[in-house]
Amino acid sequence: MNQGHRSESVQIAKLQTEIKMLREQLLQSEKLASLGQLAAGVAHEINNPIGYVASNMKVLAEYSSNLIHLVKRLSQQVDDETRANLLAHFDFEYVCDDLPKLVLESEQGLSRVVGIIHDLKDFSHIEQADFVEADLHQGILSTLNLVSNELKYRADVVKDFAELPKVNCIPSQLNQVLLNLLLNAAKAIKQDGTITITTGFDDFWVWFAVSDNGEGMDSVQLGRIFEPFYTTKPKGEGTGLGLSLSRGIVEKHQGVINVSSTPGVGSCFTVKIPR
Ligand SMILES: Nc1ncnc2c1ncn2[C@@H]1O[C@H](COP(=O)(O)OP(=O)(O)O)[C@@H](O)[C@H]1O
Ligand SMILES: [Mg+2]
Known part of the structure; x- marks a missing residue:
């Protein structure tokens, strides 16, 4: 050849x-x-x-x-x-x-x-599979209610909400993103942790962030988490698709998803959607 x-x-x-x-x-x-x-x-x-x-x-x-x-x-x-x-x-x-x-x-x-x-x-x-003007908090609260059982044995959930303007989005899809971030955060916490959901906005973006004081990630891990099928969870527990799908959804909204993390300290994922 x-x-x-x-x-x-x-x-x-x-x-x-x-x-x-x-x-x-x-x-x-x-x-x-x-x-x-x-x-x-x-x-x-x-x-x-x-x-x-x-x-x-x-x-x-x-x-x-x-x-x-x-x-x-x-x-x-x-x-x-x-x-x-x-x-x-x-x-x-x-x-x-x-x-x-x-x-x-x-x-x-x-x-x-x-x-x-x-x-x-x-x-x-x-x-609603289409873009609508929606209140992010409404989706955040119902998503939280749905997973509260999953979270409550590992972590306290703290809500730090700002007054948000409505944003053009597909609410069910952003709920999926949040759900995945919350479950990931809970998974990273072994016990008695805190998950904080923060919301805010500026001239360009409306955003929400999920931070945890769980195990955190090193730079090698951070470089790979958005790859489809990258997971550190045992077989059967993680698909490694959550974050790659989430990023796809956020990009469809012309938004960005950022992450910062320190091993042993915790992680913070921020989702920004244009106003
Ligand atoms: N909050 C977090 N803290 C620590 N590691 C995380 C966190 N969120 C995601 N990760 C890492 O990113 C990997 C990929 O996440 P994800 O795409 O949601 O797939 P899955 O949850 O199925 O593993 C996880 O297996 C984990 O290693
Ligand atoms: Mg996940």
Whole structure:
């Protein structure tokens, strides 16, 4: 084989690996998109039954308190001994005490479910694959709510929010970016860390930053983290696609994603979107 052929086949091999990587990247982003669709679909389906359960709960609370009053009144009509026996038999005092508590607890549980559904819808925004004027904080808060369970055993989350102008963006995609940054930050913290979300703006940019006091990265790692498939996580845990997809999303917004990190001290990722 002459020199020309060799370099040609090296080129072809390189292109083939690139195609393979791009294909897997595409697959991954399609998976994320269909996950978002699924979440939004489920949220939509749950919304309806939750709606009538919640409104039934209000009526039930009223009916049960009426019934309790009725029983109390009626029980005045019978002699003391019969009344005492009957009320004891049905554990009436306990029921009177417990019933309102049960109703209240159920209402609180329901409103939590309603909150989760709201966040899921907000997070996935499937109806919005286009650029819209959006409030970044809204997306940040719902994304945070969705992962709060994942975060709370490792880290406290501190919000340092500025008053932000609206920004032209695809909210569901920026939510994906934030989600990935938050999960990465949590992963970098072994225990009892802090994740700080800061927002701000200047004449050109609106930005949010996620910083952690986790394990940090050295310069070799920093040079590679945006490569597709670069991961330091065990097989099955990390895909190494989060940051490369995130960078793709941010670039689609004509934005930039910056990172600074010190081993043993922590990392800070900043996402800037043009105003
Ligand atoms: N906050 C962080 N602290 C320390 N290392 C990080 C942080 N965020 C990302 N990294 C490094 O970058 C790598 C790539 O991240 P990412 O593209 O999200 O893929 P994955 O999370 O699947 O590993 C991680 O495996 C980790 O080594
Ligand atoms: Mg990740």
